[in-house]
Amino acid sequence: MSSRSWSKGHASTAVESVQKHITPKVNMDICIDNHYQSKIYTTFSSVSGHVKVHASYDVPFDKVQILLLGTSRTRVDAINIPQATSHTFLKLLMPVPESHYPETRCFQAGTTYTIPFNFVIPQYLTLNACSHRIPNDALKDAHLRLPPSIGDWGKDDFTPHMSRITYSVRARIYQKDADGKSAKAVEASYDIKVIPIVAEDAPLNITEQDKLYIMSKRKTLRKSILSPKMGKLTVSANQPAPVMISSDGHSTTPTTAQVDLVFEPTSNESQPPKVVGITSKATAVTYYSAAGINQYPNLKDWARSYGADGRGAYSSSVALPTMPVENVSWKLHVTEQGRRDSGYGFELQSDSEHSASGRYSVDSRTRNSKTTPFSYAMQVQVPVQLPTDKKQFVPTFHSCISSRVYVLWMTVTLSALVGTSSVVTLGVPLQIGVGSRGGGRVDATGLPTFEAAMEDAALEVDAYLQPRTLCMPDIEFCSRLPGYSERIGSRAAQPV
Template identity: 55%
Template sequence: MSSTSSSEHSRILGGYARKLSHAAKPNNISIHINNHYHSRVYTTGSEVSGQVTITPQTDTRFDTLQIVLLGTSKTRTDAVNIPQTTSHTFLKLIMPIPESSYPIPRRLEAGLKYTLPFTFVIPSTLTLNACSHQVANDSVQEHHTRLPPTIGSWEKDDFAPHMSRVQYVIKARVYVDDATDGSSTKIMEAGEEIKVLPTVPEDAPLSVTKHDDLYVMSKSKTLRKTIISPKTGKVTITAAQPSASMLSPDGQTITSTTVPLHLEFEPISIDARPPKITGISSKVTAVTYFSAGGINHYPNLKDWHRSFGSDGRGSYSSTISVTTGHFGQVKWSRHLTAQARRDSGYGSDSLSSSDTDLPPRPASKKTKGNLPSPIFHSAQLQVPIQLPVQKRTFVPTFHSCITSRVYVLWLTVTVVSGGNSAHLTLGVPLQIGVNGTDSHPDNAALPPSFEETEQADVDEYLRPRVMSIPTIDFHHNGALPGYADIHYNRRRTVAAH
């Protein structure tokens, strides 16, 4: 640009400058995203491109222009009746503006329209510097460096409380430097929010123990033919974690899943018949965890509230009914207990051909006035589940530094023994993931690879709004990559007077 005159430089910035009416107009900066609409969803690898337009009312001196894609999570907790708000900027992608594109002198002239193009691509992961606080293990850190989905900005209810938000925003800013102390003042800013649903693969099933209070993987109940009749036996239902329900990249559809149930009936006497399964109802609870400081473990395991600390933390649950498919006819099989096998000399032989699929069943404990039954009954069920994406917005299961989202699928099984019914309710982990996509129609050409680095603003990387600092130590010198130089077409059009 050295061959261009100084006056010409002031009219060229990014794309083109066009002379406007001399009528007084307010300073204006706006963002236009190509092919964007309010309900559009971006996923991993999606291109987000467009242009920033600046229309100054008066001649405005400036020093720096910035276009940035920010990913920010925010939480609010109550600490001793004082609201405590924390903001964590986990993603900051900066669109570099080559020095050669700046006017000389750096002044935006009144009546001119300045246009700067930009291009971003939604990354697949975050850098390790996005999570620099202490965590329990590498698995937690790996989850914290995944992109979280947008929370709290969907058209349909996404189960999110006001205490937890995840937002992705493209921002354009104009700064002027203070010659006395070297600080920068923001004199113009515009923002445009986008919705992001990143690809989330299916994880391995959780190892749920009796100490993990959120889930109920097994439930037992004593049965009677009537309320006042003697016991007929005990039924136990145990669930396994189902495979993940996978969202489409736009979040509009989701795959069904199937919950495996194992049923056992221990009769009081050998002639007691196993109960009938007359129905199964289901509902799903979305649990959102939020904290003022860095979360160092999986909040859905163990007891979240017992570890409540000075940093402040909480959870919010919302439940909706889900569709339970036909689970088929329940076929009970009868088996000898291990003790009965030894006593009778059966060894590994069974009373049922299905026994080969089961481990030897320990003998039942002797009950008062009764000998333990030498047999038990078992059955297997596969319960289909379909989530109502047409009613609510389901985002994928995720764990980030200060907020998490998990789902619990509740199954209530109704069993009938004689004329008496009983209900057993199980709560199993349900992961929701997001399928990847191999093609993006809007990504005809991907931008250059990231090269430049920029540290996140301290006031945006972690901003406590309380007198005490949250117990979290995020590095502010994270190497978040930026784009290589992008060449701008420069042209000027002068409006006729």
């Protein structure tokens, strides 16, 4: 497969001669209503406008075709020759009524013809968009989602030159060739930027085989190289809630990641280290392939599994604001072994219950134990705010030949009592989604979304199934009826 040269998508006119001795001069301009250069389209957005056709002399034609195309392109630098792949995942055809055609099927010289069009960005792709073999149904569903535009943004979007996803409105004029077949003669194209709505996905199940992420680390601490061990420190984190991009792509909602630290001292005199600070950065990883990808590329070992299969990966990072650790201290926890060894009367006494500098005394039965009956724990909340003013973030996606994922790297700096310091770095998945308009309650057409309708229905069902309480009413709401004795007495009192 030979390499191809790619150019930026802007309004241009490509003229091809159907017959070598005829070179028709036809100008085609694509005009999109209410469009501007930085405009971003999302799910259910309307892309409407018209195509202007102006010929310098009479040009006969067979038909006019207007399309909305979504195309993914990758280039892998192989050993012998670069492999360039193009995949058209979206193809919407706008029917052109016969009333907009000239009656003679000929564009008259000096006359400008206007052909309208109207497209709506779909929520999902058709099944034909992903035709290669995929053993995972979840990945198949991911491939049938609309991917965002990557590459050719005004700001850096972490995308290499080896991967591009573009959306364009194209107009084509077909003519009859010498054999009577319809062939493309003139084509014009105009690129637009698309960021589809992406809902929150379930957290990933990270295992030791997933080499991209480091969810936990265990480290032995010493005051110096020759000093005995102070204890073992375990630093771990879970996947934070996703960062949601606005539908216009200009702002993001912050999220928070939690870092858990557990220090297990080797002796009763060992004190936990001081957490000086936590620095973080976001890394965007773009995967690209010359053939269809049949598993999640960010899971398992991408380099080892597909190193010789015409595939590659590119990563780029951006630093996030540094967060000093304040108003957070170590907390003492008694282990189960400490409770068993010391019995019910075991107690830890401290000058400061939640301070790492407090001196703890233990029962004499556990003082000479090989393992200490207590440990220290700390939880640190790390805020995550992506710098949208400098970078263009697109949502996490997986398509047939391109994928984009994000990793949140957090580096914890620790300081021992004598001034030595050490660092521990974790890398957790960071999902980026796109929020819907109307706070997720309505779509672009103003109608309630499926999720909103189901939520309202659930509330109505819950209200209907609420348990009822039966009780005696208050005395003022009770009507007193005469009893049997009272009715007999009233009858006896009546005169005969």
